[in-house]
Amino acid sequence: MGGAVALVRVSGPNALEIGATVVRANLSLSPGQVSFTSFSNGDEGYVFTTVAPKTYTGEDTVEFSLHGSEASVQSMIDALIAAGARLARPGEFTERRFLNGKIDLSQAEAVADSVESETKRQFEVASQNRQGALSKATKEIENSLLGIITILEAHVDFSEDLEELDMDEIGVAISTLTSQVSNLIKSGTSQARIRQGVRVVIAGRPNAGKSSLLNAILEKERSIVSSHAGTTRDYIEEALDLSGYKIVLYDTAGLRDSNDEVESFGIALTNDLIQKGDLIWYVYDNTVGISQAEIEYLQESHKAFWTIANKCDLSSTDSGIHLSAKTGEGISELKARLLQWIAPETEFAQFGGSPYVNQRHEAILFQLQTALFWANQAVELGQPNDIVLLHLREALSEAGLITGETTPDEILNEIFSRFCLGK
DSSP states (O other): OOSSEEEEEEESTTHHHHHHTTBOTTOOOOTTOEEEEEBTTSOEEEEEEEOTTSSSSSSOEEEEEEEOOHHHHHHHHHHHHHTTOOOOOTTHHHHHHHHTTSSOHHHHHHHHHHHHOOSHHHHHHHHHHHTTHHHHHHHHHHHHHHHHHHHHHHHHHSTTTSOOOOHHHHHHHHHHHHHHHHHHHHHHHHHHHHHHOEEEEEEESTTSSHHHHHHHHHTSOOSOOOSSTTOOOSOEEEEEEETTEEEEEEEOOOOSOOOOHHHHHHHHHHHHHHHHOSEEEEEEETTTOOOHHHHHHHHHTTSOEEEEEEOTTTSOOSSSEEOOTTTOTTHHHHHHHHHHHHSOHHHHHHHTTSOOOOHHHHHHHHHHHHHHHHHHHHHHTTOOHHHHHHHHHHHHHHHHHHHTSSOOHHHHHHHHTTSOTTO
């Protein structure tokens, strides 16, 4: 509420009847009609009518465009409720779209991802699934599974009437399916960086120029810069849109031995962030250098890290990443290198057009992969076809969880409860 224009939507079998109660008396709500009218709440605006099944929800729908003040919107909602409507639950419009067979569950989840997108690339990835990329990939897997299951069931039920089944071919088919599932999981790992953002932790000793680097990257004064060591006692978190990719930068407390209780707490937070980060930028003063102990500390963290020599305007360096947070030298090169690290061209070529796989999908795909593994093991060990079928049916059931064909109601409720009101 509070915008210049608001949209109030009513969906359901009685939508047209309820909508007619809040528009001027001589206006008839006809399918596909757009009319400018006065409303019973004293406002005026446009009303748009569509009928099932060619609507977002698959039900009759009336939408009112009116002034966006809280008073106008609330009075319109009150009038519609008085006429027999009720407030929608979070995500209920998209839930009805799913239940009415207009989209599958992966597409419904992509609607929420589209709403929550903060960068262009995040929106592009969400749009792929909203338009059915994951649905198509999952359906291909399901169709292949059904083909294998049908053949095996036929030989279980009518073995005397059919030629002997070539189990080597069945094993090859299952292995091919396993590769398809593995590629989907890989695409999820690749595109998770786009959807969730990349966490870059700026670490190093005090006075190395970490806060100055953060300010230079953001092109604004976000972090306090001081010549006194230990100025940053807590971490500072700031998001950056880098060519459509979300980057979350963390400016952290300087790493050193300290007897100061507050500073020591900040250093502990830094060590914790290093373990949670996707990439560590270890900044050091180029006039001082970096010690072997610091390198070993980074290696022991088992995290991806770059050593960055700052203050190159005061001293030259011949190796590694070097820049000057003060003058801006090397900042654009650092951004370009980060972009290349996030989405290398080879990765784009392999997974750029692939469906986005979220954490729920990934967990299901791992279960599907496990079921296929045991099916293949059963084939290789020469176990009865009934055992192979048991694992393949389990795999098919797992695939149905992605599209919503076999998803329990409690999981559906949990998914749609995350949606925003009005969607």
